[in-house]
Amino acid sequence: MTDEKNLPGAGMLADTKAMIDGLKTVCANAGLANDSSEYKIITEAFLYKFLNDKFLHELRKLDVFKAVDDIEAAYSAMDEDERDTKLLEITEGTAVLRPEYLLSYLFNRKNKDGFAGKFDEALLGIADDNVDVFSVKAGEGQPIKLFGGVSRFIVEEAKRDSFCAQLVTKLAGFSFERAFSEKYDFFAAVFEYLISDYNKDSGKYGEYFTPHSIATIIARILVPDGVSDVTVYDPAAGTGTLVLAAAHRIGEDRCTIYTQDRSQKANEFMRLNLILNNLVHSLPNVVHDDTLKYPRHYGKGGKGIKQFDYIVSNPPFKADFSDTRDDLADDKYRSRFWAGVPNITNDPDKMEIYLMFLQHIVASMDAKGHAAMVVPTGFLTAKGKIPMKIRKKMVDSKMLRGVVSMPSNIFANTGTNVSIVFLDASVEHDHALLMDASKLGEKRKADGKNQRTFLSADEIEQIVQTFNADDEAEGLSVRASYEDIAAKKFSFSAGQYFEVKIEYEELTPEEFDAELSERIAKLGDLFAEGTRLQNEIEAQLKKVRLG
Structure with a gap:
């Protein structure tokens, strides 16, 4: 979790949270608190405000507007041809808004009849005008537009004008202007707060939100200094926490992100996360579809699956994939699922779907690629045929760099103990650094009732520095040769390799x-x-x- 008190923009963060709370209050007063539509209303209104302010911010950089006090009035007063010419100079990746779609224009008309229609018209118009840049893709390639409008969620038509007017009023009382100088950590905290009430049903398929501490550890271990012009991929991306952390580590302008997830909600959050973090150029690579059966990122000439420089993933651990299991066991998928396909169990919540994603990730690595995968800690020693074959492949391919076993309850919505497996195909390894960080962290209540374990900044630093130095630290890490790992039935558990010391x-x-x-x-x-x-x-x- 981000340490918000130490963020440079702590005051701005508090103001942003207050604006989000204001939008939630409007929804609650309309009887939509905890309704399935609430997250759509909140995220669309929030994103509209962000794009509006970002557009005005970019306009101010143009020479024609630098000496102008009322930039919105000056922009609106231009004739259409002049406006279109000037907009060619605006920073690439900025959403363009017509004068009648600006927040100030809407705010001045919020008390007129039919305002809900005007607000929706602005949202839909922005989506249509910017569809080439800001849409993500469904599996077959059709664009999923940025906005769908919000008034439709109010059943009583007579109350729609008032509802939209209240939303616009909350937005008008806030400005993102100071936020545009902030960096990844600020927007990571904003994003975490924005979706905190809307990712609680994520356990059925995957973890929509990976803790900031885990994302930071993965990015700092996986990505060396000086990386540029690379691809970053997550086949079960959720809200994008892991790919965003990796992209920030690399440099947002030095990498391209590719993601896929079968959850519509997750992909909507993913798009929002990319926009907030200045990764608009990667939006065309966000795909909504089932990665295992329909991988939508292809290799050169559309042949085979695309291979990536960096892969990060916190895949779903246990989920029902009985509808596709037999298809995935077909010979045409054999090259990707080389270790086999888990059998269907009587309990749909105990199907080990993560084993499928691990195989997909290994198959998606570039010849000199790197990968980091969150796995159930039980995978490290599991005696089943499939997990054994996966671990053996990682060792036989000489790409197992190491493993970090995390403290219990590091995630908010699962009690499963997790570990991170790091692969590196850029060099041939002869040993792995196995780390047991399970005793680190402080346990405290995260949301008033659920207890979570939080790692301090010093503990994160200790894990990262020890791992990157390939260093043995008593009771924490050990270098295990591949020969020793093979002798212990390819166990990746650090505890089995610590030297027993007798005082x-x-x-x-x-x-x-x-x-x-x-x-x-x-x-x-x-x-x-x-x-x-x-x-x-x-x-x-x-x-x-x-x-």
């Missing part, structure tokens, strides 16, 4: 004899005490029988 003291013969005599005397006293207690018990039993 001892050197004694002279005289000291040894004295110590031995003292211990024999104590042992004699213990035997005598035992005999006394036994005689006493027998006497008491005899009295009971005679009585």
Whole structure:
């Protein structure tokens, strides 16, 4: 979790949270609190405000507007041809808004009849005007537009104008202007707060939100300094926490992100996360579809699956994939699912779908690629045929760099213990660094009731520095040779490789004899005490029988 008190923009963050809370209050007053539509209303209104302010921010950089006090009035007063010419100069990746779609224009008309229609018209118009840049894709390639409008979620038509007017009023009382100088950590905190109430049903398929601490550890271990012009991929991206952390580590302008997820909600959050973090150029690579059956990122010439420089993933651990299991076991998928396909169990929540994603990730690595995968800690020692074959492949391919086992309850919505497996195909490894960080962290309540484990900044630094230095630290990490790993049935558990240390003291013969005599005397006293207690018990039993 981001340490918000230490963020440079802590005041701005508080103001942003207050704006989000205001939008939630409007929804609650309309009877939509915890309704399935609430997250759509909140995220669309929030994103509209962000795009509006970002557009005005970019307009101010143009020479024609630098000396203008009321930039919105000046922009609106231009004739259409002049406006279109000037907009060609605006920073690439900025959403363009017509004058009638600006927040100030809407705010000045919020008390007029039919305002809900005007607000929706602005949202839909922005989506249509910017569809080439800001849409993501469904599996077959059709664009999923940025906005769908919000008034439709209010059943009583007579209340729609008032509802939209209240939303616009909350937006107008806030400005993102100061936020545009902030960096990844600020927007990570904003995003985490924005979706905090809307990712609680994520356990059925995958974890929509990966803790910031895990994302930071993965990015800092996976990505070396100086990386540029690379691809970053997550086949079960959720809200994008992992790819965003990796992209920030690399540099948002030095990498291209590719993601896929079968959850519509997750992909909507993913798009929002990319926009907030200045990765608009990667939006065309966000795909909504089932990665296992329909991988939508292809290799050159559309042949085979695309291979990537960096892969990060926190895939779903257990989920029902019975509808596609037999298809995935077909020979045409064999090259990707080389270790096999798990059987369907009677309990749909115990189907080990993560084993499928691990195979997909290995198959998606570039010849010199890197990968980091969150797995259930039980995978490290699982004796089943499929997990054994996966671990063996990682070792035989000489790409297992190491493993970090995390503390329990590091995630908010699962009690499963997790570990991170790091692969590196850029060099041939002959050992792996196995780390047991399970004893680190502080346990405290995260949301008033659920207890979570939080890693401090120093503990994160300790994990990262130790791992990157390939260093053995007593009780924390150990270098295990591939030969030793094979001898232990390809176990990746650090505890099986720690040296067992016996504490001892050197004694002279005289000291040894004295110590031995003292211990024999104590042992004699213990035997005598035992005999006394036994005689006493027998006497008491005899009295009971005679009585």
